[in-house]
Amino acid sequence: MDTRTKKLNFTVPPTAILELTYKCNHFCKFCSCPWEMEVEGYPKYAKGDEMDFTQWKDALGVLHSLGVKNISISGGEALLSPFLLDLLDYVRKENLFNQDSDIVLISNGLAMNEDFLKAFKCYDVHLSMSLPGIDTFAQHTGVDNAAGVLHWFEIAKKMGVHTTVNVTVTKQNYHELFKTLAMGLIAGADTILLNRFLPGGRGLSYFNDLMLNKEQLNGMLNIAEEVLEHSNRIGSVGTEFPRCIVDDIDKYERLRIGTICAAAKDFFVVDPSGYIRTCNHSPRKVGHIFDSDIVSDVEYWNSFSTRAYIPKQCISCNEVSFCDCGCREVAAIVKGRINEMDPCFDN
Numbered sequence: 001m002d003t004r005t006k007k008l009n010f011t012v013p014p015t016a017i018l019e020l021t022y023k024c025n026h027f028c029k030f031c032s033c034p035w036e037m038e039v040e041g042y043p044k045y046a047k048g049d050e051m052d053f054t055q056w057k058d059a060l061g062v063l064h065s066l067g068v069k070n071i072s073i074s075g076g077e078a079l080l081s082p083f084l085l086d087l088l089d090y091v092r093k094e095n096l097f098n099q100d101s102d103i104v105l106i107s108n109g110l111a112m113n114e115d116f117l118k119a120f121k122c123y124d125v126h127l128s129m130s131l132p133g134i135d136t137f138a139q140h141t142g143v144d145n146a147a148g149v150l151h152w153f154e155i156a157k158k159m160g161v162h163t164t165v166n167v168t169v170t171k172q173n174y175h176e177l178f179k180t181l182a183m184g185l186i187a188g189a190d191t192i193l194l195n196r197f198l199p200g201g202r203g204l205s206y207f208n209d210l211m212l213n214k215e216q217l218n219g220m221l222n223i224a225e226e227v228l229e230h231s232n233r234i235g236s237v238g239t240e241f242p243r244c245i246v247d248d249i250d251k252y253e254r255l256r257i258g259t260i261c262a263a264a265k266d267f268f269v270v271d272p273s274g275y276i277r278t279c280n281h282s283p284r285k286v287g288h289i290f291d292s293d294i295v296s297d298v299e300y301w302n303s304f305s306t307r308a309y310i311p312k313q314c315i316s317c318n319e320v321s322f323c324d325c326g327c328r329e330v331a332a333i334v335k336g337r338i339n340e341m342d343p344c345f346d347n
């Protein structure tokens with residue numbers, strides 16, 4: 001199907017995140033994957049049959065014809081996909097998407113090996129590896145592998161693969177954030193990505209154990225800035241902040257803090273069965289990559305693409321052109337509507 005010949009009823013973001021598999025070899029308490037949510041009263045996210053490589057090639061064709069420029073790869077755990085390397089080879093050999101951009105791949109690192117790293121070097125893959133703590137790694141993930149992740153940062157550096165140490169910050173690993181980031185960088189990571197814990201997926205069951213308060217949200221930014229200063233690096237925060245929860249947002253020189261939701265604007269998600277979502281944190285399917293209209297829940301999509309989700313408490317704020325009041329999907333998950341305040345204000 002060549003979707004360029006058809007008038008689309010939605011705006012297409014430049015980046016698609018491909019969730020290659022639902023499977024995972026970790027059991028993270030914080031995991032936001034919607035199919036891991038098991039909270040009474042919430043609808044279950046129905047997993048479909050995972051697409052095989054042939055179907056993914058068709059899906060890539062649709063994305064390419066839509067004008068998508070970049071892809072990122074995630075999951076579940078993408079290293080468990082039997083065709084991960086075939087897919088990377090296909091994207092590069094067929095000249096799909098922007099060949100000058102790295103493909104970002106997010107992984108927990110447990111199934112990493114040198115063959116993967118060789119391929120990542122060859123296909124210009126930027127590897128973002130999760131390190132949710134050092135002493136608390138096993139407590140968060142159910143697997144004792146902080147040393148393994150650090151080892152693969154070291155090997156990746158030797159092999160010339162660019163990497164990010166990516167930390168989901170929770171109430172339980174906050175106390176060791178400096179050490180976690182520093183050890184990731186010392187092992188060889190090029191940069192850092194912080195995610196404040198967002199309740200959703202399995203993480204919703206651990207809301208009280210993991211949710212950061214205002215002091216910790218500011219503390220995590222300060223700690224990251226300090227580590228970046230010591231290491232002369234730059235980094236970013238991947239889960240948007242409400243501007244007014246940050247004490248002095250303009251003081252950060254090395255840490256880029258997003259305050260506008262990027263879902264359905266900068267990126268969108270294709271799940272392992274081909275369902276489309278606005279964001280990886282979103283439990284709501286808005287269409288399917290092989291449907292003729294691709295996005296069928298256009299109203300929901302457009303509330304993200306046009307920012308028609310601002311809480312009423314924010315409408316008269318001077319900052320509202322630069323601030324979406326934190327995470328809109330989390331507002332919907334925790335409070336039932338996308339235009340409620342981010343739950344971080346209640347904690």
Ligand SMILES: C[S@@+](CC[C@H](N)C(=O)[O-])C[C@H]1O[C@@H](n2cnc3c(N)ncnc32)[C@H](O)[C@@H]1O
Binds near residue numbers: 024077106129130168
């Ligand atoms: C869902 S994971 C999938 C990729 C891979 N399995 C991993 O964990 O790195 C994608 C990213 O989301 C982050 N993440 C997972 N749950 C989160 C949560 N509740 N809040 C913020 N970030 C979260 C992970 O740390 C990871 O960086």
Ligand code: SF4
Binds near residue numbers: 024028031
């Ligand atoms: S956060 Fe990633 S590694 Fe952890 S359970 Fe979820 S998908 Fe697996």
Ligand code: SF4
Binds near residue numbers: 242
């Ligand atoms: S828009 Fe809302 S969340 Fe953002 S700074 Fe203003 S009041 Fe705070």
Ligand code: SF4
Binds near residue numbers: 240327
């Ligand atoms: S819904 Fe928007 S604010 Fe929330 S994590 Fe996704 S991109 Fe960020």
